[in-house]
Amino acid sequence: MTSSTTHYPSHYINGQWVKAQSAETLPVHDSSTEELMATVPAGTAAEAEAAVLAARAAFDGWSALPVETRAAYLDKVAAGVKARTDDLAMAITREVGMPLKMARAVQVGGPAWHWGNFAKVARNFEWEKKVGNSLVVREAIGVVGCITPWNFPLSQITLKIAPAMVAGCTVVLKPSEIAPVNAMILAEIIHEAGIPAGVFNLVNGMGPVVGEVLATHPEVDMVSFTGSTRAGKRVGELASQSIKRVALELGGKSASVVLDDANLEAAVKGTVSACMLNSGQTCSAHTRMLVPASRYDEVKALAQAAIAKFSVGPSLDEASKLGPLVSAAQRDRVLGFIKTGIDEGADVIAGGAEPPKFDKGYFVQPTILGIKSSDTLAQEEIFGPVLVVIPYKDEEEAVAIANSTIYGLGGAVWGGTDESAMKVARRMRTGQVDINGGPFNANAPFGGYKQSGNGRENGIYGFEEFLEFKALQFKPSAG
Incomplete structure (x- = not known):
């Protein structure tokens, strides 16, 4: 352990940092030096459930806000990501191993752009459409569990939680235990942006503990997962028991x-x-x-x-x-x-x-x-x-x-x-x-055929993943 090791003692649940229930921690190593650069708490199933229930409690109020209000919050996060580019790039460079100059442009610059772009997508979206005697409306799917990987950690977090939140969903994030420091910085940015309590929640931990709560909990309406095909199969299997919507971005060759x-x-x-x-x-x-x-x-x-x-x-x-x-x-x-x-x-x-x-x-x-x-x-x-x-x-x-x-x-x-x-x-x-x-x-749909997954990310295509259709039928007027 070195003097430069940063210890994160808490998860982010219901708008505040909540001290971890377990003393168990997960190590984060600098990929170039192998030094211990940080520790994060190993979340429990109870903490994951608390985050889910906080997201559920926040959903009605958040989804009822005007689209412009939600989009304005995303703009604040985009500005916060840009302001902390150095911190985020350094964290990802050490966690993942991408050279610093490239990490600034790709690993941080991309997510900063996406936060602002999803705000634009939501503002320009056609939320209602007349179809015959029906009014077809689009509504947020609900509580979304987001499970993200380590290779482009901030990008994959952003491509899930930004469109979900601006669509009106509330989220629980389980970032990769291998590269979680950037997610902790993002949580600080989201907190500073003043997003209402419960809209965004973060619980660190392992997939078989925290991830499986998100995939199985009856109060989670959708799970969005990026990772290996093997792990994606497990998420899909668990989520099927409660008929959740599942978005999977998996492997490739x-x-x-x-x-x-x-x-x-x-x-x-x-x-x-x-x-x-x-x-x-x-x-x-x-x-x-x-x-x-x-x-x-x-x-x-x-x-x-x-x-x-x-x-x-x-x-x-x-x-x-x-x-x-x-x-x-x-x-x-x-x-x-x-x-x-x-x-x-x-x-x-x-x-x-x-x-x-x-x-x-x-x-x-x-x-x-x-x-x-x-x-x-x-x-x-x-x-x-x-x-x-x-x-x-x-x-x-x-x-x-x-x-x-x-x-x-x-x-x-x-x-x-x-x-x-x-x-x-x-x-x-x-x-x-x-x-x-x-x-x-970055506005074209990204996703795969076959065992590379289901669903799409980026732009309007990624945004629509987090919406439901509702048809309101009216009696045709006489004559």
């Missing part, structure tokens, strides 16, 4: 399909970058690059040149382009996958299973492996800086390989023209496809 007429250098460089963001700890990362077999050797050389630019180092070192992974367990899992790939006969294009030479930190070499579509690494989500290159013989086989996993979250197509690339993109069973390096659109 996204394919970047490089067509024969593509600009090969741009395609390889773009795919490597899309794979390595956040050291590969991104559910929609383009982790499979599908290339014409006849151009495999060209791709290898280009990939080696591209990956050489991704310098690895501590997240606070300005020279680092890739930081560490989030934890020792995640590092060991990724190294295990690399070893499996090599054991199955992979062509080691770059990197490998030897970790970089740092005294401390959860580091993995950025790695590129040439494999077959039937290999383990063509199917399993690795969640680290590992790109696999899979050759194909023709376009039909490329589409078949792209669609051959249980996932369908992201992807890309690189072709000589946008039109030729779009033809292939339309055949891919996945929620988003980037055409020739098209950038991420």
